[in-house]
Amino acid sequence: MGSSFATARRSPPRGLSARPIDDGDLATLVRVGMARRVPVAEDPWGMVVVRSDVAREALTDLVRRGAEEVAALRRPCPPDADAALHRDWCRIHAEAEIAEVLRAPVWLCAFLGPGPGGPEPRAAHSLALAVETLAIAAAVMGMRAISTIRHLRHEVDVRSLLGLPLDVMPDVAVAVGYPAGGHAGTPGRGARAARAEEVEGSRPPVFAERYGGPALGR
Numbered sequence: 001m002g003s004s005f006a007t008a009r010r011s012p013p014r015g016l017s018a019r020p021i022d023d024g025d026l027a028t029l030v031r032v033g034m035a036r037r038v039p040v041a042e043d044p045w046g047m048v049v050v051r052s053d054v055a056r057e058a059l060t061d062l063v064r065r066g067a068e069e070v071a072a073l074r075r076p077c078p079p080d081a082d083a084a085l086h087r088d089w090c091r092i093h094a095e096a097e098i099a100e101v102l103r104a105p106v107w108l109c110a111f112l113g114p115g116p117g118g119p120e121p122r123a124a125h126s127l128a129l130a131v132e133t134l135a136i137a138a139a140v141m142g143m144r145a146i147s148t149i150r151h152l153r154h155e156v157d158v159r160s161l162l163g164l165p166l167d168v169m170p171d172v173a174v175a176v177g178y179p180a181g182g183h184a185g186t187p188g189r190g191a192r193a194a195r196a197e198e199v200e201g202s203r204p205p206v207f208a209e210r211y212g213g214p215a216l217g218r
Contacts, residue, residue, distance in 0.1 A: 015100040016177030030206050033134035045123040046205035048162045049216050050107040058161055059107050066150030067094035101146055104175035114167040138176055146175045163210035
């Protein structure tokens with residue numbers, strides 16, 4: 001999770017299509033990902049499922065802005081260079097970086113906490129395992145899951161968008177969708193295989209659209 005779009009570099013460079021994800025398949029994907037975690041009660045975390053057009057566009061814009069800023073930090077504008085051209089370069093670089101997720105129909109936005117003294121450090125390890133499992137389950141079900149942390153450069157805006165309280169910290173965001181121009185697997189058999197891998201037990205909370213909203217994937 002420490003690097004942006006890590007799964008994209010390990011997969012064919014195909015973007016996500018705007019094809020909607022069936023409610024049942026999305027619920028299955030969430031259940032599978034949330035079940036495969038470190039069973040430690042002191043490591044609370046969860047996810048907010050973002051599906052509305054307005055919220056998805058806002059989140060994608062935050063990812064884009066973060067990617068532009070990272071590009072500027074990695075390659076600062078030389079003193080003798082044209083600042084406007086450098087900004088254009090950063091914008092183009094950011095657009096190329098996030099091209100795969102522009103049409104993603106679903107974002108899964110993870111958060112750490114709440115806990116008695118704030119987010120627990122062990123929660124990050126549990127969350128990392130869940131994100132990895134989500135990517136595997138998505139591939140089995142004919143989809144892809146692409147993670148990023150670019151949006152975290154605008155934490156205040158992320159908190160406002162997701163309705164996160166102060167004792168909860170935003171973390172990785174995962175774009176989920178079907179690959180454009182093809183499938184990563186066989187959706188029918190993949191969905192059944194994913195359901196067979198479900199693990200019973202307590203799972204972190206998953207909210208629809210905003211923190212504290214309706215539960216999803218139970």
